[in-house]
Amino acid sequence: MATSRSTEPAQYIAGASIFSGRPDPTWPIEANVAENLLALWESLPTYSGPVQSAPALGYRGCYLRDPKECEWFSYQAVVTMEMNGKIVQRRDHDRRFERMLLTSAPPDAIPAQIFDAIFE
Numbered sequence: 506m507a508t509s510r511s512t513e514p515a516q517y518i519a520g521a522s523i524f525s526g527r528p529d530p531t532w533p534i535e536a537n538v539a540e541n542l543l544a545l546w547e548s549l550p551t552y553s554g555p556v557q558s559a560p561a562l563g564y565r566g567c568y569l570r571d572p573k574e575c576e577w578f579s580y581q582a583v584v585t586m587e588m589n590g591k592i593v594q595r596r597d598h599d600r601r602f603e604r605m606l607l608t609s610a611p612p613d614a615i616p617a618q619i620f621d622a623i624f625e
Contacts, residue, residue, distance in 0.1 A: 516572055519606055521615055522565035530614040534569065538609050542569055545602050546577060546584060549595035556594070557581040564619050567606050579603040600624070 517534040534542075559565035559580055566580030575588035584602045586593045597603065604624060607615060 518570045519568065519609060520570075521567040521607060521610065521619070522559070523563065523615065523619055525562050530610060532610050532614060534606075534609055538605070539569070539571075542577070542602060542605055545605065546586065546595065549584060549597050549602070552583055552594040552596035554596075556583050556585070564623060567603060569606055577602070579606060 517536075517539040518531055519534050520529055520531040522529050557580070566578055568579070569577045573588070575586065578585045578587070579597065579600070579602045582597050582600050582603075584595050584597050586595075600623070607620065607623070
């Protein structure tokens with residue numbers, strides 16, 4: 506009996522929590538960008554301090570999700586990875602993970618004022 510194997514690479518999805526009352530943007534991540542994000546994650550120091558709460562309106566962070574439902578959520582210089590109930594946090598002082606993830610979005614997916622507010 507033959508088994509089928511997908512020849513397509515694993516699909517990573519990114520998104521940004523920015524809107525209220527309409528769907529937030531999501532987009533597929535190219536394999537090389539996902540690899541760079543995961544390498545960056547591995548290089549970040551662990552963090553166990555407080556995490557800033559996101560506001561009810563406006564930018565509330567961004568995420569990378571892999572096909573196995575592992576998610577990395579980045580907001581205010583902390584990246585939180587959650588998989589199967591396990592949570593690991595890492596500090597990203599320069600917000601490189603957040604910046605790399607957001608700049609991978611298609612043109613016009615994220616309003617320019619969001620970038621201005623985050624990375625001024």
